[in-house]
Amino acid sequence: xxxxxxxxxxxxxxxxxxxxxxxxxxxxTPPPANLVGNWQSxxxxxxxxxxxxxxxxxxxxxxxxxxxxQWQRVIAKPGKITLFKGDWVNVxxxxxxxxxALEGTELHYDKLVxxxxxxxxxxxxxxxxxxxxxxxxxxxxKSAESGAKKHHKASFKNAKS
Numbered sequence: 001x002x003x004x005x006x007x008x009x010x011x012x013x014x015x016x017x018x019x020x021x022x023x024x025x026x027x028x029t030p031p032p033a034n035l036v037g038n039w040q041s042x043x044x045x046x047x048x049x050x051x052x053x054x055x056x057x058x059x060x061x062x063x064x065x066x067x068x069x070q071w072q073r074v075i076a077k078p079g080k081i082t083l084f085k086g087d088w089v090n091v092x093x094x095x096x097x098x099x100x101a102l103e104g105t106e107l108h109y110d111k112l113v114x115x116x117x118x119x120x121x122x123x124x125x126x127x128x129x130x131x132x133x134x135x136x137x138x139x140x141x142k143s144a145e146s147g148a149k150k151h152h153k154a155s156f157k158n159a160k161s
Contacts, residue, residue, distance in 0.1 A: 077092040
């Protein structure tokens, strides 16, 4: 057998056993409707650094997430929802995999208990707008890059083919 066939077979065999190796390897999956929305901690929690800290998790219908923690400053980490080993999880850019468990009206996530709110805090809304702007800028740059004409050597004057 050829080397590439053996490598491919080994990759398929090991794929079911492996964890998520990188952020790009996690497949963004639209979550169930009951997970979509804005979730926020209510009151002090052990999973936060201070009694005054607030945790928010924004989940879109497309499967994008923003984990936003605020206390003395705002730390916002984008991520995506995926179905991993039968469980809904959030995978952030640091490849941290955190299960999402909905129990009644409470979402258990990363040692936190979150409740649905109408909108995230103003600080998390700003972080979300910043993330959306960054994605839009990156998309425009990619499309401009791919739209540029590529010249072959033979197309230049006096070039040999």
